[in-house]
Amino acid sequence: MSSNDDWVLEVRDLMVFYENALAVNNISLKCRTGQITGIFGANSAGKSTLMHTISGVMLDIKKKEAMTGGERITLFGAINFNEEDIQNLQPHKRARKGIVLCPERRQLFTESSALENLKIGGYLADKAQAKKTLAYIFQLFPELQKLKNREAGFLSGGEQQMIAIGRALMAQPKMLLLDEPLLGLAPSIETRLAKAINEIKQQTGITILLGEQYARPVLPIIDYGYVLENGSIVMEGTAEDLMNNPDVLSAYFGM
Amino acid sequence: MELLIYGLINSISLVLMSIGFALAYGVSRVPNFAHGALYILSGYLTWIFLNRLQMPYVLAIIMSLLVAACIGAMLYRSILIRVRGMPISEIIASFGVGVAILELLRWFGLRGTTYMLPPFAKGMVYIGGVPVDLQRLIIVGAGIAVVALLWFFTHYTKIGLALRAIAQNERAAMVLGINADLVATISVALGSALAGLAAVLLLPLGNITVQTGYEVLIFAIAVSVCGGLGSWGGAVVASFLIGLAQITTVTYIASHYHLVVAMLTIILILILKPSGLFGRQKELEERV
Numbered sequence: 001m002s003s004n005d006d007w008v009l010e011v012r013d014l015m016v017f018y019e020n021a022l023a024v025n026n027i028s029l030k031c032r033t034g035q036i037t038g039i040f041g042a043n044s045a046g047k048s049t050l051m052h053t054i055s056g057v058m059l060d061i062k063k064k065e066a067m068t069g070g071e072r073i074t075l076f077g078a079i080n081f082n083e084e085d086i087q088n089l090q091p092h093k094r095a096r097k098g099i100v101l102c103p104e105r106r107q108l109f110t111e112s113s114a115l116e117n118l119k120i121g122g123y124l125a126d127k128a129q130a131k132k133t134l135a136y137i138f139q140l141f142p143e144l145q146k147l148k149n150r151e152a153g154f155l156s157g158g159e160q161q162m163i164a165i166g167r168a169l170m171a172q173p174k175m176l177l178l179d180e181p182l183l184g185l186a187p188s189i190e191t192r193l194a195k196a197i198n199e200i201k202q203q204t205g206i207t208i209l210l211g212e213q214y215a216r217p218v219l220p221i222i223d224y225g226y227v228l229e230n231g232s233i234v235m236e237g238t239a240e241d242l243m244n245n246p247d248v249l250s251a252y253f254g255m
Numbered sequence: 256m257e258l259l260i261y262g263l264i265n266s267i268s269l270v271l272m273s274i275g276f277a278l279a280y281g282v283s284r285v286p287n288f289a290h291g292a293l294y295i296l297s298g299y300l301t302w303i304f305l306n307r308l309q310m311p312y313v314l315a316i317i318m319s320l321l322v323a324a325c326i327g328a329m330l331y332r333s334i335l336i337r338v339r340g341m342p343i344s345e346i347i348a349s350f351g352v353g354v355a356i357l358e359l360l361r362w363f364g365l366r367g368t369t370y371m372l373p374p375f376a377k378g379m380v381y382i383g384g385v386p387v388d389l390q391r392l393i394i395v396g397a398g399i400a401v402v403a404l405l406w407f408f409t410h411y412t413k414i415g416l417a418l419r420a421i422a423q424n425e426r427a428a429m430v431l432g433i434n435a436d437l438v439a440t441i442s443v444a445l446g447s448a449l450a451g452l453a454a455v456l457l458l459p460l461g462n463i464t465v466q467t468g469y470e471v472l473i474f475a476i477a478v479s480v481c482g483g484l485g486s487w488g489g490a491v492v493a494s495f496l497i498g499l500a501q502i503t504t505v506t507y508i509a510s511h512y513h514l515v516v517a518m519l520t521i522i523l524i525l526i527l528k529p530s531g532l533f534g535r536q537k538e539l540e541e542r543v
C-alpha cells in the first residue's frame with residue numbers, strides 16, 4: 001500500500017448547495033498519481049457538480065448566477081492539488097496548474113475546425129509541446145487526421161468526443177477530469193474510447209478522474225472507484241471490490 | 256463604371272467602419288455599442304493632437320488609436336465586466352457610454368465644419384476614365400490589409416484563436432486555461448483601436464461631426480446583422496452588398512438614402528434570415 005499514499009488531488013468534506021438544495025454532500029475523495037479514479041452515479045447524483053467544483057467552473061457559474069439574481073450557490077470544504085488549496089482559484093489558473101476538464105457533452109468550439117479546436121486547446125502549451133501532443137493525439141485517434149479541416153459541429157458524437165479528449169490533452173494536463181466521456185455513444189465506440197483513455201494513462205502518466213453514469217464499459221480500466229448517490233458517496237473501493245458487491249452491480253453496472 | 260468603382264470604395268469604407276465592431280461582437284461576443292462614439296472620439300483626438308498640440312500627423316494618429324484602445328479596455332474592465340453574460344445589459348451599458356461620449360463631445364463644442372482632418376495624400380488618378388482621389392485609394396489598400404491581418408490573427412495566433420474560443424463556448428475555453436476576461440478586454444481594445452483607425456482613414460473625406468458617430472454605429476450593426484454574427488466572411492460580404500446598394504440608391508434616387516438602406520437591410524435580414532447571411536449557429540445547435 002505504500003505507493004498508494006501518493007495523491008495528486010484530494011477533495012475534503014466538500015459540500016455544494018444550490019439555494020437550500022444539497023447537490024454534493026460531504027464528499028471526500030482522493031486521486032492517486034497516475035491512476036484512473038472512477039465516479040459512478042445516476043443523473044443528478046452530483047457527478048457534474050463535483051467536476052465543476054474541482055475544475056473551478058463552479059466559481060464562474062456562481063458569479064454569473066449572483067449577477068443575474070439566479071440561484072445562490074454555496075461551497076464548503078477543501079480541494080487540494082499537490083498539497084495546495086485551490087478552492088478559490090479561477091478555472092484558468094487551475095488549468096495552468098494542470099487541472100483540465102473535458103466537459104460533459106463535449107462542449108466543442110462547433111464553428112471552428114477540428115484542428116482549430118485542438119490548437120485552441122494548446123493555449124497553455126509551448127510550440128514544442130503542442131507539436132508533440134498533436135502528433136500523439138493523431139496516433140491515439142488516427143481517424144482525426146482526415147477530419148482535421150472539417151467543422152467540429154458537423155462531426156459524429158464519437159469523433160467529437162475524440163476531439164474533446166484531444167483538446168484537453170493539448171492543455172498539458174497533470175490531472176484530467178473526464179465528465180461522462182461515453183455519453184450517448186455506440187457500444188463499439190464506448191469500448192474504443194475506454195481503451196484510448198487507458199492508453200493515455202499508461203503512455204503519459206496523467207492522473208485521470210472519470211465520471212460516468214453507466215460503469216460497465218469503464219470498469220475494466222479504473223483503478224479505484226466511488227459510487228455516488230444523491231450527492232453522497234455510498235461506496236468506494238477497487239474495481240474488484242465494486243464488482244463483488246451485488247447491490248452495486250445491479251444498481252449501477254447493469255449486471 | 257463609376258458606380259462600380261465608387262461602390263467598391265464605399266464597400267471597403269463600410270468594412271473598415273464595421274470591422275472593429277464585428278471583431279468584438281461577432282468574434283468574441285462582447286457588444287461594444289460605443290463603437291461609433293470611439294470612432295468620432297478618435298477623429299476628434301487626432302484633430303486636437305494635430306492642431307492644438309502640433310504633433311506630427313503619424314504620431315497624432317498613433318496616440319489617438321492608443322487612447323481609443325485604452326478607453327475600450329476600460330469600458331470592458333469597469334462596466335461590461337459587471338454585466339457579462341447578460342446581452343441586453345451589455346448592449347444598453349455600452350450604448351449608454353457611447354451616447355455619453357458623443358454628447359459630451361457636442362457639449363465641448365464639436366459642432367460645425369471647422370473640424371477636418373487633412374488627407375494623407377493629395378492628388379487624383381484615373382481608373383477606367385473615372386477620377387479617384389488618392390485618399391480613397393489608400394482606404395481601399397488599408398481595408399484589404401486590415402482584413403488580411405485580422406484573418407491571420409484570428410486563425411494563426413494563440414490570442415486570436417482564444418478570441419474565437421470564448422465567443423463559442425466561454426466555459427470550455429476557461430478550463431483550457433484561457434483567461435476569458437483578459438481575452439475579452441483585448442478584443443474590445445482591439446475593436447476600439449480599429450474604430451479609431453477607420454476614423455483617421457475615412458474622416459479626411461468629410462467633417463468630424465457627432466452625427467457621424469451614430470451613423471457609423473448603425474452601419475456597423477447593419478453589416479454585422481446582415482453578415483451573421485460570428486461570421487468573418489459574412490461581415491465582409493455584407494459590407495459589399497450594403498455598400499453597392501447604398502451607392503446605387505445615391506446615384507439613382509437621392510443622396511440621403513444611405514442610412515435608409517442600412518436600416519432596411521437590418522429589417523429585411525431579421526425577417527428573412529435572422530441568423531444572418533452566413534450565420535450558422537442555428538443549424539449547428541439543432542444537430543446536437
